[in-house]
Amino acid sequence: MLKTNLRKPQGLLIDLDGTLYHGERRIDGADEWIASLRECGLPFLFVTNNSTAAPELVAARLERMGISASADEVVTSAQAAAAYIAEHSPGATVHIVGEAGLKLAAADAGLQLVDNGEARYVLQGLDRELDYSKLQRAVSLLLGGAEYILTNPDVLLPSDDGLLPGAGSLSALLSTASGVQPTVIGKPSRILVSYALRRIGLEAEQTWMVGDNMATDIAAGHGAGCGTALVLTGLTTLDNLPHYMEQTGMQPDGVFADLRQLNTYILSMLGT
Incomplete structure (x- = not known):
């Protein structure tokens, strides 16, 4: 984990592809992390640029991978x-x-x-x-x-x-x-994130945007005023992170090697 400037979250907006899964393969620790969020009562929404599938189908896909999800937790572009x-x-x-x-x-x-x-x-x-x-x-x-x-x-x-x-x-x-x-509308535009914030009922400064892509997830969260947590589970790696920070002209508020490290950090902030 690199140095973070994140405040204690009251809710999370979570990217899907590259953050929780690759294609039909669940990313290691994704199921445990979502279960942990439910157990500690931290609100979250799954936020995706995918426009082709209804929320029910997105939730069903997550369920097939062993990641607990419901349609009302899915926000699509x-x-x-x-x-x-x-x-x-x-x-x-x-x-x-x-x-x-x-x-x-x-x-x-x-x-x-x-x-x-x-x-x-x-x-x-x-x-x-x-x-x-x-x-x-x-x-x-x-x-x-x-x-x-x-x-x-x-x-x-x-x-x-x-x-x-x-x-x-x-x-x-x-x-x-x-x-x-x-x-x-979708990431990196702030419009999708702002819509998700209305759905979750929180202000941007109370919420983290979690994702693997500097140019979409982190850019959208930053533009909307959310805290931004980058996980190195997909597009962005420790090696190419400096390139993407230079390319986007921004840096995430926190960088985490994987979902387990992110989960440990969130639980420590929540005092659980």
């Missing part, structure tokens, strides 16, 4: 994006380039989903069935003045089959063709 639009334009018409999780979140937020016809917003996430006709329709709406909302800017996604194109790669197509830049 799809939910945050839908809430963002509903807050600014209740009941707005939305054309979605995305999958079931995004469509469900938009419907749950009271938005009107439009496949054909005019729409006030183009809401885009990852769409693994994207084809030319979908691109054509979205670009036409953007050129016609629709506002562009992007669930998350991830260019690549890790999978069991290697790296795959992410929502950010698809956004490059739409932005290039239309000349319209999106409002980004």
Whole structure:
């Protein structure tokens, strides 16, 4: 553990991929850590840039790995994006380039989903069935003045089959063709973290953002005003940490070798 500047947390926002699992493989100690948080009564939410899966499916995936989770503990970029639009334009018409999780979140937020016809917003996430006709329709709406909302800017996604194109790669197509830049909801934007803070009912200074990625998790937490705890369980390692700190122009408030070390530190701060 490196030197920390973290205050005692009243709640945690926890990244998933690279922090609790890699693909379908649980990271060592993840199940024990989440069980420990429950035992000591520290509130937390799982916060993910993934827009494709509904919270119930995300929780089920964690459960399959032996990590205790429920749907109401999951915050997705799809939910945050839908809430963002509903807050600014209740009941707005939305054309979605995305999958079931995004469509469900938009419907749950009271938005009107439009496949054909005019729409006030183009809401885009990852769409693994994207084809030319979908691109054509979205670009036409953007050129016609629709506002562009992007669930998350991830260019690549890790999978069991290697790296795959992410929502950010698809956004490059739409932005290039239309000349319209999106409002980004997911990490490193603070919008997703701010939405999660409202869900957990805490102020930023009371909360830690925990993750493995300096450019997304730590940047989003820092931008929202949360304490930031970096775990060296995924993208960031002790060797490349200086590179990522230079690249992002920031440093985490605490750096932990693994989840067990993080858990020990949290328990010591809570006096349990």
